[in-house]
Amino acid sequence: MAKAKSFEESMDELEKIVSELESGESSLDDSLKLFEQGMKLSKNCQGMLDRAAQKVTVLLEDSEGKPIEEKFVENEE
Amino acid sequence: MSQEILTVTVSQLNHYVKRVMDNNSYLKNIWIQGEISNCKQHYSGHIYLSLKDDSSVLRAVMFRSAASSLRFQPENGMKVLARGRISVYERDGQYQLYIEELQPDGIGALHIAYEQLKAKLSEEGLFDQQYKKPLPEYPAVVGVVTALTGAAVRDIIHVLGRRYPKAAIRIYPVLVQGDQAAGQIADAIAFFNRHCLADVLIVGRGGGSMEDLWAFNEEIVARAIFASDIPIISAVGHETDFTIADFVSDRRAPTPSAAAEIAVPSAAEILERLTLLQGALISCVRQSLEKKERSFERLASSSALLHFSESFKDFQMRLIEAEKNLTQALENVLQQKREKAAILTEKLDALSPLKVLARGYAVATGADHVPIVSAKQVSPGDAVNLRLQDGTLDCFVKGVHQ
Numbered sequence: 446m447a448k449a450k451s452f453e454e455s456m457d458e459l460e461k462i463v464s465e466l467e468s469g470e471s472s473l474d475d476s477l478k479l480f481e482q483g484m485k486l487s488k489n490c491q492g493m494l495d496r497a498a499q500k501v502t503v504l505l506e507d508s509e510g511k512p513i514e515e516k517f518v519e520n521e522e
Numbered sequence: 523m524s525q526e527i528l529t530v531t532v533s534q535l536n537h538y539v540k541r542v543m544d545n546n547s548y549l550k551n552i553w554i555q556g557e558i559s560n561c562k563q564h565y566s567g568h569i570y571l572s573l574k575d576d577s578s579v580l581r582a583v584m585f586r587s588a589a590s591s592l593r594f595q596p597e598n599g600m601k602v603l604a605r606g607r608i609s610v611y612e613r614d615g616q617y618q619l620y621i622e623e624l625q626p627d628g629i630g631a632l633h634i635a636y637e638q639l640k641a642k643l644s645e646e647g648l649f650d651q652q653y654k655k656p657l658p659e660y661p662a663v664v665g666v667v668t669a670l671t672g673a674a675v676r677d678i679i680h681v682l683g684r685r686y687p688k689a690a691i692r693i694y695p696v697l698v699q700g701d702q703a704a705g706q707i708a709d710a711i712a713f714f715n716r717h718c719l720a721d722v723l724i725v726g727r728g729g730g731s732m733e734d735l736w737a738f739n740e741e742i743v744a745r746a747i748f749a750s751d752i753p754i755i756s757a758v759g760h761e762t763d764f765t766i767a768d769f770v771s772d773r774r775a776p777t778p779s780a781a782a783e784i785a786v787p788s789a790a791e792i793l794e795r796l797t798l799l800q801g802a803l804i805s806c807v808r809q810s811l812e813k814k815e816r817s818f819e820r821l822a823s824s825s826a827l828l829h830f831s832e833s834f835k836d837f838q839m840r841l842i843e844a845e846k847n848l849t850q851a852l853e854n855v856l857q858q859k860r861e862k863a864a865i866l867t868e869k870l871d872a873l874s875p876l877k878v879l880a881r882g883y884a885v886a887t888g889a890d891h892v893p894i895v896s897a898k899q900v901s902p903g904d905a906v907n908l909r910l911q912d913g914t915l916d917c918f919v920k921g922v923h924q
Contacts, residue, residue: 466806497688
């Protein structure tokens with residue numbers, strides 16, 4: 446699930462950057478670089494969440510057993 | 523005479539019979555259906571009772587260790603299912619059932635099947651904690667195996683949409699009760715795995731009777747869940763119902779809604795976390811800037827530097843002082859030398875023969891320039907030379923007086 450990984454990776458990387466900064470061991474130059482990187486990542490993650498619209502599909506198997514996806518239509522009974 | 527008859531003691535016989543029974547594998551773990559009578563709870567915690575049916579009675583005991591996990595109180599007349607081993611109480615020569623597990627008998631066969639499958643799969647290790655897979659933190663796709671109609675699927679979609687709309691939902695519709703249900707559920711789980719169609723799976727249905735939920739107690743479903751590489755959250759029935767699927771899945775949720783809560787993070791919480799992380803980024807950089815500034819200031823006004831200049835000043839003072847002292851000492855020595863020299867010069871001066879001559883003395887020398895120090899050295903008529911302060915006198919000796 447490539448998309449999820451990029452979100453998960455972004456979150457992980459962001460957490461790593463913050464803890465690296467919090468350790469206070471990086472030089473001022475590195476700190477500023479990490480800061481920029483971290484802000485970019487967090488903005489990206491925010492964007493991914495904000496843009497999300499729920500997608501619901503129903504899975505079916507075709508004659509060869511391959512998956513087919515159809516839009517889910519709620520079926521009140 | 524009398525013929526030897528081979529006899530055994532009662533104890534030996536009881537012991538032998540006990541051994542025979544204990545070695546019978548069928549009697550080691552057996553489910554028995556019956557009605558409780560003569561039930562007595564001993565103060566020690568052990569329960570003594572009999573199980574009976576229309577024509578027979580079986581003595582039974584449930585020791586405290588087993589009795590403590592009872593979820594109900596056994597009573598006379600109660601129909602129960604008891605599991606345990608058959609053995610002999612040697613003292614009384616009485617065989618009895620040692621009960622390990624006791625349940626009210628409501629559904630009979632189904633319950634036994636459930637218990638037997640549970641025991642079997644448990645023994646195989648299908649419920650072991652070591653096989654539980656962690657759920658993904660941020661699943662992109664949540665797979666759902668349930669009926670397309672009914673509250674369960676609506677609840678799941680609703681909760682997922684509210685919490686984390688970023689996750690796509692893929693529903694594989696199955697029958698959740700009836701003869702075909704178990705097979706369909708197992709196939710659906712395998713299908714998701716075969717085509718890598720989800721990051722996490724919710725398998726379940728809404729509540730119902732034990733018969734309604736039965737598909738989730740079938741071995742084929744349990745095995746499919748166990749074989750799944752995709753982590754599975756079971757969500758069968760309401761709160762109190764535990765199915766075999768619940769035991770074997772990676773996580774058990776009490777309801778379908780709860781399963782959806784477990785399956786995804788809350789977007790609101792992530793956004794909150796992101797805000798926190800951004801704050802941390804900003805304050806970290808601000809702090810490291812401030813730290814640099816402070817360390818610069820500290821360096822500039824460093825006490826080490828201050829101390830150094832102070833000790834330097836001190837040193838300088840001492841140096842000046844020493845220089846002064848040295849000059850002084852040198853001066854003193856010179857002065858002493860000078861004074862000594864003056865005294866010596868004076869002394870020398872005083873000793874100088876010229877000085878003596880200046881005081882009116884004269885030095886007499888003979889013709890051979892030998893100083894005349896005795897009257898005996900000369901005779902009248904001798905020529906002597908007198909040396910005065912500023913010249914010499916050539917003289918003749920007129921007379922010698924001794």
